């Protein structure tokens with residue numbers, strides 16, 4: 419750890435607006451160590467597992483690939499590479515259903531495992547990272563395909579800006595019910611998480627790193643505190659925050675820890691704060707110390723619909739049903755399969771979809787769960803949703819504008835500040851699926867924005883084409899003019915030459931006549 423970093427005295431914790439106390443149900447899955455899922459025969463790797471532009475494939479069907487080999491590179495700056503989780507053969511690149519609230523398909527790379535487990539050649543930078551430049555470390559993180567593993571999946575290297583950041587926050591709050599993958603990760607890999615925090619701190623030149631954990635995770639708190647004591651640099655400090663959903667939201671956590679509100683139009687980095695999930699810090703540690711790209715993650719498989727809920731380390735691309743099978747299969751009264759938690763997750767149509775980088779939890783509900791099963795009623799304007807909204811929005815207004823497709827008013831009412839936490843829908847006595855309305859409205863606005871951009875691009879292309887034609891016309895005319903001028907000059911020169919030639923011939927003829935005359939006169943005189 420560099421000595422420029424210094425310990426900052428602990429600030430008192432504050433609280434964010436709204437939020438909910440929820441039944442946690444974390445005990446189902448956090449009682450056992452992380453287990454590892456055995457390799458399967460086929461892996462499906464979606465090209466879009468992150469926020470940003472889809473990645474560009476580097477392989478084709480029939481290619482043999484090694485474990486950890488980059489299969490697709492980032493499509494542009496805000497994008498992420500994907501890698502092969504096994505050694506094997508590419509059997510296809512085609513559309514396949516992917517885990518997404520829209521239920522739509524996307525381009526995926528299919529790999530048949532050869533079970534040889536042959537890695538690409540890896541050269542880790544290791545402890546030398548302290549002598550490496552920030553841009554070099556960011557490149558390693560980018561090439562490793564690391565994205566925010568708390569669920570946001572924003573490319574991590576992009577988040578680690580060139581700006582010097584004062585405070586790094588490692589988010590171990592994990593506030594959503596049922597999910598415990600970060601909890602067990604902190605218990606089992608506290609030292610490696612600190613190592614990842616140290617690397618990020620080196621990249622952004624942070625002066626302090628706050629690790630935030632909710633007070634319902636005593637074992638994780640103990641493990642992280644022991645690692646911090648052992649580190650002894652004073653760079654890290656642990657803050658135990660009250661259990662209140664959604665304290666793990668980026669803006670909510672910043673409010674609790676640093677008492678700063680991140681304005682609508684700004685990002686935390688503009689307030690000199692960078693937030694990374696603890697699992698992301700762990701992945702960064704693996705990339706720097708073992709040259710390992712992001713090919714696996716810890717997934718909580720839980721809920722009353724699973725026989726043996728637990729946390730498992732899963733290779734990206736593994737079919738979800740293999741995870742369920744590893745956990746003892748479905749119970750008799752299992753019902754819905756949800757990716758994510760009960761508040762922010764979304765239900766899936768099939769369990770054959772692949773685990774992706776965003777898959778922090780597979781929750782299986784039971785048929786006797788009555789959540790969200792009651793009939794929707796009209797809004798009674800009770801205001802309960804307003805009281806719990808952590809983003810200080812007016813959820814009932816957003817609902818009204820979303821249902822009337824009034825996009826201007828939705829934007830004015832800060833729809834895009836909605837973190838889709840589901841608090842409003844949870845308390846709504848009319849059982850209105852508010853978050854579904856917001857998601858649909860956001861997708862519609864994004865689509866309109868894409869269409870507008872695409873029509874702007876078409877217009878610009880048309881204008882550029884017209885300008886090119888006009889320029890070509892002018893160039894042609896100029897060439898013709900120059901040609902004409904050249905011909906005219908040639909003609910003038912040739913005329914002048916002709917004229918000069920005639921004058922010379924006449925002069926010669928006159929001279930010859932004169933000479934003859936003089937000769938004749940001489941002859942006469944001689945006679």
Ligand code: SF4
Nearest residue numbers: 797798800801803846
């Ligand atoms: S909680 Fe439901 S019923 Fe009450 S104001 Fe909000 S949307 Fe309307």
Ligand code: SF4
Nearest residue numbers: 807836837839840842
């Ligand atoms: S889902 Fe959006 S509108 Fe509803 S409480 Fe959460 S942030 Fe507020």
